[in-house]
Structure formats: C-alpha cells, structure tokens
Amino acid sequence: MRFRPQCASWNTVPRQQGAELCRKAARCFDPFALPSGADMAAWCAGLLRGSGLAGPLYPGHVPTSPLQKALLAAGSAFAALRDPYRHDMVAVLGETTGSLALQRLRDKMRHDAEGYQILRERPRIRLSTLDVAGLRGLPDGTFGREYMRFLEDNRVSPDTRMPAKFVDDEELAYVIQRYREVHDLMHTLLGMPTNMLGEVVVKWFEAVQTGLPMCALGAVFGPIRLKAWKLQVLTTELIPWAVQSGLRANCILNIYYERRWEQMVESLREEIGILPPPSIRL
C-alpha cells in the first residue's frame, strides 16, 4: 500500500503541490542534512560577536554578544530569585529578555499622539526635574500629591532606577528607562505599597500591559516568598483585578504623566482604564 504522509495541506491544495510541500517537510527532518562546517563556524562566531562594534550607542551602553546576553539572562534570573532585593538583577533580566516586547512597546508609542511626543521629547522623572515642593503643595487626591505621598511613605526615590546597559538600540534604551520611571507612578495609580505583595500585583499588571518577560517571571515567581494568607488575598482578589485592569487599560507608556500632576487620581485611572483597586489592608 502506498504511504501517504499526513500533511495538513493534503486535502486543500492540488495533489502535486501537496506532494512538493511534503517533500520539503521531509527534508527538514532528514538526519543527514546537517549544516556545513562553515555554517556552524559562522553561527558560533555570530554568537560571540559583540553588539557594539562601532562603540557604545548611548552613555552607559555595554555592548554584548548573544552568548553574553543569554548568560546574563540566566544568571540574573537566578540571582533575582535568590535575593529579590537585587533590583539591578531584575533590571538586567528585563533588558536582556525584553527586546521583542520593547519593540512592540515602542511601536505602540509611535502610533499614539502622546506617546510619540514622549519619544520625541524624552522626559525623565528625577528628583532634580520634579518640582517637589510644588507637588507637595497640591491638594489631596491629585496625582502629584499622591505620588509624593507614595515616595515618602515607602521611603523610595525615583533616582535609584538603574540606567539601561544591555539594550542595543538607543530608542529602546529610552523606552525601558521610561518604563522603569513609570513603575513608581503605577504603584501610585494602583494604590499598591512597595512590599512584596504590592510589587507582585504591580508586576501582574505590567506583565499584561507591556509583555516584558521579566514582568511575567516576577509575577509568577514573586509569590513564592509570600505567606499563605497573603497568597490567598493575592489570588482571589488582587490578581484578577490587576489582570482585568491591565487588559482594559490603554498603554501606560502613552501618558505624559508630567502634565497630569494636577489631575485627580480617580479621573486619571478612569481615563487610562484602570479599575478602582479593591479595598484591602496590605
């Protein structure tokens, strides 16, 4: 009996074309069709080739080869899991694994009016650029006042964000820098503190919003270190809310936050599409 390979296209395309397709597929599985020595050498060399042959692309850029990026990703994942307070390792993980997600984010920013402005003007959120006294003087409930309150309550500062080092594109380096600086603003908008639970919730939201593998890994592995009751609150109320808000909301990088300090937090939430946070003591 004649053997008929079970190609999906067998019934839908004419017989000859179908046979051709199946022959091509069979060649892929041919164990004797190994790549030639020169191809292997070229592939290995490509793995070791540094990304910045012309020098650093932006201040602080460290050119790396694909092999180094892979080692960095693995090592930083392990280090971040071992000691979650190593923010530099989380940052490195984000940079080395996020190139696809960063490109998608950059495209989203380019196709939005406000996002495009941000890409052009490149604003930075730093204590030196913020009018701290002015923001503190704003009425309660405004975005600026609540952000200041968040910084003071949790004793954090926007200046401790690591600059991008291993991203091999100058614009994408800015995108990830902006993402890091907007992270604190997300805490404010979502009403989450900077303890482990709050960080995990924000990571779930960001994972859905940005698609960065580092956020997804943090969201999945972060809860490992939480106590049982916190885990329960997390899974029953906080994660569904964070995921829903993330799916509903517009791209968080497309808001020019520096112009929204006087806006009320609730109104900004509604504008972006974030659902009101569940009322739980964290």
Place this chain on the structure above:
Amino acid sequence: MAASIGAARSRALFRRSCGKRLSAAWGLLGGARGLAAQGETHLGFQTVPEAEKEQRVYQVFESVAKKYDIMNDSMSFGIHRLWKDILLHQMNPYPGTQLLDVAGGTGDIAFRFINYVRSQREYRLRQKLKSHQNLSWQEISKSYQEEALKPLGGSQVVICDINKEMVKVGKQKAQHLGYTEGLSWVVGNAEELPFDDDKFDVYTIAFGIRNVTHIDQALQEAYRVLQPGGRFLCLEFSQVNNPLISRLYDLYSFQVIPVLGEIIAGDWKSYQYLVESIRQFPTQEEFKAMIEDAGFLKVEYRNLTAGIVAIHSGFKL
C-alpha cells in the same frame, strides 16, 4: 566558496568579538604594549594619561573589594587557591622569615604564610622532641611554653596595599579567621614603598603588579627593600602558549567573566578591565628581562595551568 572564506572570516570575527577591535576603534597605538608617547599608558584596552591610571585602578578595586574573594573563587573555580598554595611551597619560608606582601589586599598570601610557618614550627618541635628521648618533664613543658609564646618563631608579615577598601576587607577577614599576631597592615604604593632599605627576606606580589602604572619602579623598590639574599616572587596572569587553550581561555575571559562580574558583584566594567589588563601584561620572557633589569639574579619563571598564571622568582645577591 563559503567554506574557504568562512573559516578565515570566523577567525577574524572571533578575534573581533574578543574586544580587540574595540581597542582599534578607540585608537590604541597599534595595540602595542609599551606606550611612552606623551605620558600615556594602557588601562585595559583603553589609552589613558599616566596620571589618571592610578586613580582609575584605585576606583576599580574600591568597588570590587567586598566581593573580591567570591569573584576570585567563581572566576577561577577555586583554582586560585591552588596557585597561591604553589607560590607558598616555592617560597618555602622557615620560622623567622620576614615577608612583605605587596598588593596583598585581602590577605590570601599572608594567611597562607602564617599557616605554613606555624605548621613548619610544629613539625620542627615534634622532630626535636622525638630526637631527645629522655627529656625531663620540665624540659618538655619549657619547649611547649616556648612554642606557645612564639608560635611563628619570629616570622612577621607586612601586608602593603594602596587601596584602603581592600585593606579594610583584609583586616575584617583576619579577625574573622583568627589571625591576630605576626600581621601588620600598611597602606602604601608599590612604586614608593614606605619602608627602609634591606628590610625583608621575601617580597611577594600576587596578581597585583599588572595594575601598577610603572612596573619597573615597583621592581626597583622591591630590590631596594629586600635584604641581600632576599627573594622576589611574583604570581601573575601571563600569556598562554598553547593555541587551543589560548582560544578557550580568551573565549572564557571575554564572554563569561564580565557577565560573572555583573551578576555577582554588579560591576561589568571592572571585570572587563581585569581581563583586558591581563592581555596587556608582558610575556613571561619580557617580564623576566624586566626583573633582571632591576638587578635581580637567577631569575626564573614557572608556568602554571598552561601559562594562564606564571610565578617569577629572582634573588638579590
């Protein structure tokens, strides 16, 4: 076609990937080792004014001091401990030796020296007691008392390092490991040692001399502070002759070590400097000639681990 140019191209790409092309891009003077023009010197593959190098190297070691030992173990898979043990065996100190350990930083050589001298002294004591079969109890207890009072037999080690952070880490380590006597810590520059002439029996510098701006000055200072009959010992990364091992070593150095530096110590640049500075150091023969120029005699070297590390030894006679 692809096969013939592929191999050559991949070799070129490989060399490029090892960072040497960066040096060309940065306008290094032909990748040469001896740069005398306009008081410039090399800092890894970069070119910097001589005055700046000392400061930059100081900053490198200041930032890596706390993680120095962990990084040494990770980068060399613990083999650095064997290298240092071999150095001590070659030194073979006896109780009473005065050692100066320059660039001694976290004290690895000094601690090994103390252990070696202590065990030598115990061994000699045991031999002495064995050979005198009919000692009275008083004589036996007296020899043990002597041993307790001077467990090192008068040996002293002075650890000299230019970097205060490294000395601080070293002192903490000494306290933690219980080394209380026979040690002294001095902050000083290898090019201008704060010691009198003809003071020490042995001078060691382990993995430090390649960071010195003027190696010849450091060698002259070494000659000065040693007693006649004193020995100069240098443990340093050197050039690998075997081409296969050299390629694997280059691959490991340039691809893996900076990554380890970033992950363990959070510092890529310092470990990039480290691997580049190893490539800039003279070969075994060139360094031997430099040591002979400083006045040392019977200068020899010994390769360890296929030339990754070499121990140079010379005598002041």
